[in-house]
Amino acid sequence: MCIACTHTIHRAQHNLGWNKDFAPAVVAKPGETIHFECLDSSGGQLGSDATLETLNNLDFSKINPVSGPIYVEGAKPGDALKVTLRKFIPSGAGWTANIPGFGLLADQFKEPALHVWSYDANSMTPALYGPGGRVPLKPFAGTIGVAPAEPGTHSVVPPRRIGGNMDIRDLTAGVTLYLPIEVEGALFSIGDTHAAQGDGEVCGTAIESQMNVEATIELVKDARLQTPRFTTTGPVTRHLDGAGYEVTTGIGPDLMTGARESVMRMIDLLTAEHGMSAIDAYLLCSVCGDLRISEIVDMPNWVVSFYFPRIVFA
DSSP: OOTTOSEEEOTTSEESEEOTTSOOSEEEOTTOEEEEEOOOTTTTOSOTTOOHHHHHTOOGGGOSOEEEEEEETTOOTTOEEEEEEEEEEEOSEEEEEEOTTOSTTTTTOOSOEEEEEEOOTTTOOOEEETTTEEEOOOOEEEEEEOOOSSSSOEESSSEETTEEEOOOTTOOTTOEEEEEOOSTTEEEEEEEEESOOOTTOTTSOOOBOOEEEEEEEEEETTOOOSSOEEEOSSOSSTTTGGGOEEEEEEEESOHHHHHHHHHHHHHHHHHHHHOOOHHHHHHHHHHHOEEEEEEOSSTTOEEEEEEEEGGGGO
């Protein structure tokens, strides 16, 4: 429990969408620190004993719950909500899955697959993957945002201009996030906590892991933000950089095609060099490999690169 926290939002205080008319879980003053008990993206359906049968029986109506919302006193449309992520308290368990019909290469990986993770929640040492893989961990919140002005309930699945399911790997402890406020009170919520993810989350899931989060909420009046922005306090890839990278590319006139091709070529490389199955390589790429736009000006072709950290097999 956070000794300095003014409020605690319990796991039961969550929603499965964004709606400006949701009743707030609590009313907070700017400057207060809040302890959030967050659920994983399965809503607690996939635990440490999960199997493929559990995955096949997943209730998608319970996916991506967000804890909250928090009504912030004085928050008005046009202001920005300043969210300082203070601390993540991991659970030590997680999962990564290939869900049919979902992911960058859904047309190639049509069968369900599941990997259940166990990691040390205190030391946060790299998590074991197969006979030789060790994935560095970096906890963060995949879904974080405020209510949109449009009436009705809006899905949590896509990211929005007010935040939401952005899956930005660098929204971790120490980071300050600014969210554009569209409704009175902001109605801030957070969830979808991850133990690790690659930029792109290419199979559609990361190391999905239940965590608690401590965050300080402040206001920036009349900020007039169009979309979220954030500030980091230092390097963002230090946990991955130690042994360099293997990099594959996709080159052509379409960025999505380039992204797909760069990931496919990395899967081919990992299966050839480490003897793993294609689906295992795909899941691994999702939790620790990074998609990058390397070149977007030399028309008609652009370059998308996929960086896989060699430290995983060092």
